[in-house]
Amino acid sequence: MLKARHATGLVFFPAYDWEISPTHPERQERLLYTQDQILEEGLLDIEGLHEFKAGLASEADINRVHFCVPDVAHLTTTSHFISAGGCIEAARHVLEGDVERAFALVRPPGHHAMRVVQGGRGFCNINIEAVMVEWIRHHYPRIKRIAIVDTDCHHGDGTQDIYWHDPDVLYISLHQDGRTLYPGTGFPGEEGGPGARALTLNLPLAPGSSDEVFLLTVNELIRPVLDEFQPDLVINSAGQDNHYSDPITNMAFSAGGYARLTELLNPDICVLEGGYSIEQALPYVNTGIILALAGLDYSYLREPDFDPYKLKDKQQNIDYTKQLCRMQLKRWRDRPGRPAEARLVTRQRNIYYDTDSISENQDETFRLCPKCPGTIRIDSSVDYGPHALCIHLPRQACAACRAQAREWFESAGSNFSAVYFQDQERDEFIVRKR
Numbered sequence: 001m002l003k004a005r006h007a008t009g010l011v012f013f014p015a016y017d018w019e020i021s022p023t024h025p026e027r028q029e030r031l032l033y034t035q036d037q038i039l040e041e042g043l044l045d046i047e048g049l050h051e052f053k054a055g056l057a058s059e060a061d062i063n064r065v066h067f068c069v070p071d072v073a074h075l076t077t078t079s080h081f082i083s084a085g086g087c088i089e090a091a092r093h094v095l096e097g098d099v100e101r102a103f104a105l106v107r108p109p110g111h112h113a114m115r116v117v118q119g120g121r122g123f124c125n126i127n128i129e130a131v132m133v134e135w136i137r138h139h140y141p142r143i144k145r146i147a148i149v150d151t152d153c154h155h156g157d158g159t160q161d162i163y164w165h166d167p168d169v170l171y172i173s174l175h176q177d178g179r180t181l182y183p184g185t186g187f188p189g190e191e192g193g194p195g196a197r198a199l200t201l202n203l204p205l206a207p208g209s210s211d212e213v214f215l216l217t218v219n220e221l222i223r224p225v226l227d228e229f230q231p232d233l234v235i236n237s238a239g240q241d242n243h244y245s246d247p248i249t250n251m252a253f254s255a256g257g258y259a260r261l262t263e264l265l266n267p268d269i270c271v272l273e274g275g276y277s278i279e280q281a282l283p284y285v286n287t288g289i290i291l292a293l294a295g296l297d298y299s300y301l302r303e304p305d306f307d308p309y310k311l312k313d314k315q316q317n318i319d320y321t322k323q324l325c326r327m328q329l330k331r332w333r334d335r336p337g338r339p340a341e342a343r344l345v346t347r348q349r350n351i352y353y354d355t356d357s358i359s360e361n362q363d364e365t366f367r368l369c370p371k372c373p374g375t376i377r378i379d380s381s382v383d384y385g386p387h388a389l390c391i392h393l394p395r396q397a398c399a400a401c402r403a404q405a406r407e408w409f410e411s412a413g414s415n416f417s418a419v420y421f422q423d424q425e426r427d428e429f430i431v432r433k434r
Helices: 029-041 059-063 078-095 128-139 157-162 211-229 255-265 282-294 315-333 399-410
Strands: 003-013 047-052 101-106 146-150 169-176 200-205 233-238 269-272 343-353 358-368 375-382 387-393 418-423 428-433
Touching: 003 029, 003 078, 003 282, 029 101, 029 282, 047 078, 047 282, 059 078, 059 128, 078 101, 078 128, 078 269, 101 128, 101 282, 128 146, 128 157, 128 233, 128 269, 146 211, 157 169, 169 211, 200 211, 200 315, 211 255, 211 315, 233 255, 255 282, 269 282, 375 399, 387 399, 399 418
Parallel strands: 003 047, 003 101, 101 269, 146 169, 146 233, 169 200, 233 269, 387 418
Antiparallel strands: 343 358, 358 375, 375 387, 418 428
């Protein structure tokens, strides 16, 4: 009888009651075919592979991450709570030692949802990985440093936004070049805020990149950076739309390549993100990831139409990727230390919610602090609807940053329809509505 080298937990939630439309790529069949494949392969009969039920995230879990405007109820369904809860359950089983690794195969996905949420973006309303990460940090304070490696074909602009200023979270994304694919972000110069410079590392890859290029990024950049960062936990946002058969992307990764990438990354927790080749890719890719997590042989894994000669990388893509990895590794190693003195830093952004056709303007003020992760004030307005002021106070905030955050909250003018105060240290979420 086969036995897993690493005890691995699987959490399934196909979300029967949530879909954008019956024929949309983001629908329940994404996971139903995978479940069928896993049953046919007899994976759950392998000693050391365990299936766990998804849990239910709470509103407090979501408020620990997001400012949902006007509130969580207006932007979520029960499926969003269960999807995030499935991630939390995967993390809980790992952190309590029930298994060594876990894979949350859940939907709806989440990595396009930013800190402020005014609607849906890229099929995402709440960021399920971030909800899981903040649940971990709240319940397991021994976990100090976390690395998130996002292998979805689309840049995870939401996860990047949430951890833009966080010096204890490393975010690495490898994705199709944003000049050719939604959301049009994820360029090398997007490197994190002034208090967390180079803790965001983006690798925009050329369309058509296949196994050699993807695995090159792991060996040349991602593994060296992880080894130097030494995270307490590694999370893989395991989007599978880099597959050569995906209908909405332009990459050429294979199921075997995904399995090898997982083996090299050695993540503690994987979370399913995108992947829309429902029959041709997802059953094979998910099987490969599960086998790699469990430390089992995946060498036999092949899609029926797999042709390595057709998927061979162009030399120019390989050369470009090597150069990109060298540049980002230098950026990482040259990252600055803490600032000498406190100061306020501002940025302005326009964020488009493609699912709901909402345009949001954000004016952000960040208190860069030499003693702590700082504090954030976000003035968020949309072309119609609420005008919100959102104040984020992170864990380990010093007395001066706490005083600044309180001053922002207390002095908010009557022009805001609602003022939100998120205190992660005290696990408080306060809303003052006009």
